[in-house]
Amino acid sequence: MRLKQGHVWVYRSDITSAEAIAPGSLVTVTDQRGKPFGTAFSSSSSQIAIRMLSRQPVSDLHALIRERIAAAVAYRETVVRDTDAYRLIFSEADLLPGLIVDRYNDILSLQVLTQAFDANLIREAVISELSRQTDPTAIVERVDPRVRELETLPPRPSALLQGTKTSTTFTMNAVHFHYDALEGQKTGAFLDQRENYAAASQYAHGDALDVFSYQGGFALHLAKICGQVTGVDSSRPALEVADQNAALNKLEIEWIEANAFDLLKDYASSNRQYDTIVLDPPAFAKTKRDLDSALRGYKELNLRALKMLRPGGILVTCSCSYHVDQTSFLEMLGSAALDTHRSVRLVEVRGQAKDHPVLLNIPETAYLKCVIAAVN
Ligand code: SAH
Numbered sequence: 001m002r003l004k005q006g007h008v009w010v011y012r013s014d015i016t017s018a019e020a021i022a023p024g025s026l027v028t029v030t031d032q033r034g035k036p037f038g039t040a041f042s043s044s045s046s047q048i049a050i051r052m053l054s055r056q057p058v059s060d061l062h063a064l065i066r067e068r069i070a071a072a073v074a075y076r077e078t079v080v081r082d083t084d085a086y087r088l089i090f091s092e093a094d095l096l097p098g099l100i101v102d103r104y105n106d107i108l109s110l111q112v113l114t115q116a117f118d119a120n121l122i123r124e125a126v127i128s129e130l131s132r133q134t135d136p137t138a139i140v141e142r143v144d145p146r147v148r149e150l151e152t153l154p155p156r157p158s159a160l161l162q163g164t165k166t167s168t169t170f171t172m173n174a175v176h177f178h179y180d181a182l183e184g185q186k187t188g189a190f191l192d193q194r195e196n197y198a199a200a201s202q203y204a205h206g207d208a209l210d211v212f213s214y215q216g217g218f219a220l221h222l223a224k225i226c227g228q229v230t231g232v233d234s235s236r237p238a239l240e241v242a243d244q245n246a247a248l249n250k251l252e253i254e255w256i257e258a259n260a261f262d263l264l265k266d267y268a269s270s271n272r273q274y275d276t277i278v279l280d281p282p283a284f285a286k287t288k289r290d291l292d293s294a295l296r297g298y299k300e301l302n303l304r305a306l307k308m309l310r311p312g313g314i315l316v317t318c319s320c321s322y323h324v325d326q327t328s329f330l331e332m333l334g335s336a337a338l339d340t341h342r343s344v345r346l347v348e349v350r351g352q353a354k355d356h357p358v359l360l361n362i363p364e365t366a367y368l369k370c371v372i373a374a375v376n
Pocket of ligand 1: 259281
């Protein structure tokens, strides 16, 4: 059983018997012989039927939530530096499975992923504890309609839960960003890349191309040290914010709205050359079944980028697909290097920022790969 290996999920297909319960309730989990395993949140619809909360019986759920939030806050105080934007609560990795909370300066953005955290009493406990322990100006809930559908929860719009403010600016690694709590992808930014922006800045130089640039995460960092910087994304709203971010930092960056695959193909065939290229595409493998096509997609992008790098160039290449593990990602990159006859040195093999903790024995908590390579 996965639980015995330290995991916290039980799939519906692994449940041998269950009593009828309300969706999202707290349940006691036992092994086949009836020995208690602990207390969990249940879901009536997700394939992940059980998410363990504690090895002990839970008599006071509010107190448990208070302690877990306090522990998450304390952990961030030890691992987070140089930023007022970071993930405060990362679901399973903070022992609050189904809850995500990101801090953007004085605004908290909350995401509920399960029936349990959507229940009124639990929502209220979470909001009151977040408010008491972190004193934000506002708390906003970001809703992913697909998640609510999977959990058979009624639709609900993203909305302010507390306070009146929905926009602010935040700063990471001394780079400033506009933040609108009710707009943008994810909860607004890709906070998991924060430490990778700083790492990339150590090696980046010359002419730089940031492909899949969104609101400019990498490009803004690179523009502080590189010559020419170009950011490419297919989303116009993302590039509009990117441009405002460049102005906020008094940086000059060229933004191009394009399909990255087409643009890289054109640029590579017309022999454009760069000293630094960043590739940070969206997750190509949403499920295990997509793995082969995802690896082909990554390879196409990396091949073209390798072709366009001048000798001594830096490639920063990322994948946020959990299903593409580090080994397959490095193999893909190795194969792209072979095909382009480039010799590639691994400078750093990195993951997600430390405010997105990886929990040992829960492989799903490690999803981001960011390889920084020097290309000869
Ligand atoms: N590097 C960014 C995050 C990138 S997220 C950061 O650090 O903030 C992936 C981005 O890819 C999104 O902004 C999305 O709009 C964009 N995107 C998705 N498909 C694309 C395509 N085919 N061509 C160009 N951009 C694409």
